[in-house]
Amino acid sequence: MATWLTLYYTISVFIVLSSASAFLYWELKANVERANRDFLNQKVQVLKEILKITPLNRAGVEQEVREEAEISAESQSPFFLRVLDSDNRLLVETPEMARSLPVSVFPDPHASEMNQRTWRATDRVYFLLASAEASGGSPGSAHWRVQAAINISAAQALLGRYRRDIVIVLTAGLLFATLLGVLITRRGLRPIADITRATERIGAQQLRERINAGAWPNELVVLATAFDRMLDRLQEAFERLTQFSADLAHELRTPINNLMGEAQVALSRERTATEYTRLFQSALEEYGRLARMIDSMLFLAQADQARAMLVCMPLDARAELQAVSEFYQALADERGISLSCEGGGTIVADQPLLRRALSNLLSNALKYTPSGGRVTLRALSEPGTPARLSVIDSGIGIAREHLPKLGDRFFRIDPARTDSASGSGLGLAIVRSIMALHGGRVSIDSSPRHGTTVSLEFPADGSPLTGSA
Numbered sequence: 001m002a003t004w005l006t007l008y009y010t011i012s013v014f015i016v017l018s019s020a021s022a023f024l025y026w027e028l029k030a031n032v033e034r035a036n037r038d039f040l041n042q043k044v045q046v047l048k049e050i051l052k053i054t055p056l057n058r059a060g061v062e063q064e065v066r067e068e069a070e071i072s073a074e075s076q077s078p079f080f081l082r083v084l085d086s087d088n089r090l091l092v093e094t095p096e097m098a099r100s101l102p103v104s105v106f107p108d109p110h111a112s113e114m115n116q117r118t119w120r121a122t123d124r125v126y127f128l129l130a131s132a133e134a135s136g137g138s139p140g141s142a143h144w145r146v147q148a149a150i151n152i153s154a155a156q157a158l159l160g161r162y163r164r165d166i167v168i169v170l171t172a173g174l175l176f177a178t179l180l181g182v183l184i185t186r187r188g189l190r191p192i193a194d195i196t197r198a199t200e201r202i203g204a205q206q207l208r209e210r211i212n213a214g215a216w217p218n219e220l221v222v223l224a225t226a227f228d229r230m231l232d233r234l235q236e237a238f239e240r241l242t243q244f245s246a247d248l249a250h251e252l253r254t255p256i257n258n259l260m261g262e263a264q265v266a267l268s269r270e271r272t273a274t275e276y277t278r279l280f281q282s283a284l285e286e287y288g289r290l291a292r293m294i295d296s297m298l299f300l301a302q303a304d305q306a307r308a309m310l311v312c313m314p315l316d317a318r319a320e321l322q323a324v325s326e327f328y329q330a331l332a333d334e335r336g337i338s339l340s341c342e343g344g345g346t347i348v349a350d351q352p353l354l355r356r357a358l359s360n361l362l363s364n365a366l367k368y369t370p371s372g373g374r375v376t377l378r379a380l381s382e383p384g385t386p387a388r389l390s391v392i393d394s395g396i397g398i399a400r401e402h403l404p405k406l407g408d409r410f411f412r413i414d415p416a417r418t419d420s421a422s423g424s425g426l427g428l429a430i431v432r433s434i435m436a437l438h439g440g441r442v443s444i445d446s447s448p449r450h451g452t453t454v455s456l457e458f459p460a461d462g463s464p465l466t467g468s469a
């Protein structure tokens with residue numbers, strides 16, 4: 001990444017420098033050439049005016065040519081003039097012009113126009129040549145050909161030096177841009193290197209370490225903050241997974257130890273058929289407990305991928321409550337608990353999952369409600385508001401300090417809830433997972449000896465509720 005950033009920076013600087021240098025060079029070249037052309041045009045026009053005013057005054061023409069030669073002799077760009085008659089016979093020219101500038105090298109003139117060209121005499125000597133036709137001011141007057149030249153070797157040398165300087169500047173600028181790009185890139189990527197080193201240090205035993213962004217660019221501060229938040233979530237998930245593994249091992253060990261103990265006792269001596277029957281019945285109960293626990297754990301493990309499998313449809317809330325209560329009516333009658341349903345409305349949910357959640361809640365309510373108590377299933381659904389299903393019992397209740405932990409896997413309140421041995425502590429965890437799939441939430445209100453109310457809230461418009469389970 002540092003190499004590519006340096007390369008991009010260097011290429012960008014090179015393009016900018018090249019463009020600026022090329023622009024300045026072409027501007028300089030255009031200005032120099034324009035100045036030389038204008039100079040030639042001016043001199044030729046002056047000579048044409050002289051020929052036009054005094055066409056027979058050869059002395060005046062010769063004087064003008066000599067004066068121009070004297071002036072140009074002192075300049076860095078010598079100027080030459082030549083006048084030919086209509087038969088191309090030489091009338092007058094600047095001294096020594098014939099040796100450097102023969103008549104044949106000049107361009108052919110057009111009537112009343114100026115024709116120019118650049119001509120290289122030797123490797124380092126350049127001339128700008130111009131030809132024009134001149135005539136007298138009266139009809140039928142004579143015609144002449146005017147040839148003018150200016151030595152532009154100094155201008156060409158200047159342009160050559162400028163090109164050489166441009167190459168030097170571009171080369172030096174390219175090297176400087178490369179070095180500067182390396183320094184800037186390394187300094188700019190230093191926070192990323194810090195993040196890399198921090199991530200390399202983090203392992204299962206260092207999940208508490210954080211990057212803690214300092215005086216970094218805003219973009220990298222956001223990245224580091226997001227990474228720290230991700231580490232917070234990973235730490236929380238890892239701790240929960242560790243606790244879950246420990247709880248799972250503990251919960252599985254109990255029925256397995258029971259099965260092993262019963263098997264060892266049964267094998268210690270011969271047993272009657274009745275004793276073997278009781279043994280198998282006890283083992284069957286433990287197997288059922290293991291099967292239910294494994295089924296619950298599989299459901300929780302697949303809950304994150306189950307959202308796409310949801311088949312939500314409008315359901316009659318009262319009918320769903322009655323269907324679940326009828327299934328548990330016999331158990332409620334056996335324990336002497338009054339079971340009733342109230343309310344109504346429509347709820348949008350996956351029917352099998354909804355009934356499973358209600359079954360778990362109702363099973364817990366019946367388990368922890370003493371004989372003579374009551375359990376009520378209530379539905380409340382109004383247009384535009386979340387639909388609410390509640391399971392209300394008059395049981396032993398739960399202390400407030402335990403409420404935040406309800407729904408954690410394998411969490412049970414022992415010994416306060418005396419019948420906990422028959423459960424696995426996964427019922428409320430499954431309910432929370434089901435509500436999370438629906439974008440809903442679970443709320444629990446309870447106090448010791450006054451009962452518990454567990455409410456399921458389903459979104460009315462399909463969007464997840466704030467603080468959803």
